[in-house]
Amino acid sequence: MTTTENPTTTAAAVDPGPLIKLTIADCAAKALHSGVALGVFGALADGPLDAAAVADRTGTHHRMLPDFLDALTGLGLLERHDGRYRNSELAQTYLVPDSASYLGGFIELTNETLYGTWGRLTEALRSGEAQHLDPDKGGFVGDRHKDPAKMKRFLAGLDAYSDRMGTELAHRVDWSRYTSFTDLGGARGNLAAVLTQAHPHLTATCFDLERTRPLFTEHISGLGIADRVAFVGGDFFTDPLPKSDVIVLGHILHGFDTERRLALLRRVHDAVRPGGTVLVYDRMIDDDRSDPERLLSSLHMRLVSPDGSEYRIADCQAWLREAGFSDCTAEPLLGTHTLVSAHKEATA
Structure with missing residues (x-):
């Protein structure tokens, strides 16, 4: 039975x-x-x-x-x-509101854009195409530079986050070995400001699109450090990168495919002075691809960009070595990110 x-x-x-x-x-x-x-x-x-x-x-x-x-x-x-x-x-x-660490601007813009984008996840999974919001209906993802007011709100919201990141990097890196650094995609320069204020011997360059310059000038002038933090406008892939002892790439590589990541890191290697360092931080995927928060971050990048995604720590280290760097190390950062460091050999 x-x-x-x-x-x-x-x-x-x-x-x-x-x-x-x-x-x-x-x-x-x-x-x-x-x-x-x-x-x-x-x-x-x-x-x-x-x-x-x-x-x-x-x-x-x-x-x-x-x-x-x-x-x-x-x-x-x-x-x-x-x-x-x-x-x-x-x-x-x-x-x-109005506190130095206020994250409300970032939260408000997330509310405006995140739900609309993720509401198209099923469509994106079927088509494989990035989903862009209509800028006339509050869209922001991928078009934030087109609306100066929204861009300013977005960057102000991120300043509180970059305050924490800058403070962490200020203690994680032995900056006494260096005198200069460049923050690629540094927006209005807040990370650079935090690091130079923590280490007064440093000078910094913020490299971003030229249309970001007015926001940078307003912010850095207000902090009174315009003599130590400069802005250079340009494109990562076509314009000369500023020569520096250290180059920082935070939330940069996740916007491109593997070929362009490697191309950019080769350009970074050329721009880092001999004996210098590159610092890369992103919400990198753990090497066994088991952390759901990191994987959702990667899925988000695929939703909003045609080529972007997060990437494994081991992949980042491999790209850096292929670009010419050595001594790659990785460590957790702020509980949500990974910091990968690598060095350029000093000349004989």
Whole structure:
């Protein structure tokens, strides 16, 4: 006599919780986006408030606000004591407008562009083509230089991130061995500013498209370091790269295919002075391709660009060696990135 397994019993034995949580993962992100858009974290910047006071300051309706504030609390963005809410340390550090570490501009632009792009994932998987948003309907990916106001907001949002990256690189690298560095794709120069402020003996060059120059000039002049951080406009593949002891490529190689990555690294090798170093950081894929966050980052690059993707650490090291560098090393950076360093031989 044979027995038939009850499919209902079998299904019940497997907890569907992780699947349900994954299905509604975007709800938490939208709660964060709405909190930023409504000014919740700014309203709580000076101290705790009850829900009614938060509603008054943010113009929100009382019907939904308690659940919304408690959800933000559960997500670790707020804290609640005796019916009053205050920002968590994380929110107070990164979500209060006008603070030096504010990430709200980046979060707002992510909200505008990420959902539209990823909403086309199925279409992209079928066609293999990058998905671009209509710039007349709020699109930004791939066209950010065409709208100066959006570009400024985007870069201001990234400054808080580059502050952390610059601080980390300032301690990871023995800068006493060098006097100059170039940040390729350095935008308005914030990473260069952090490094030169941490190491006053350094001078820096920010190399980016010429149309970025006004944003760079405004930012660096405001910091009072225009005498130590210069801007050179140009194209990575056609214009001379500035000669430097160190060249930094952060979030650059993931925008190109393997052939162009190698071509760029050869040009970088020519521009690094003998005895100098190249620093490459990206959300590189672990060599056994098992980290879902890194793989989703790679998928995102494929969604928004025809040739881009993240790449394995071992691949990056191989390209650097083929370009002429030696002594390649790799180490985790900020928990989300990998830093690969390599050196150019000193002349005899």
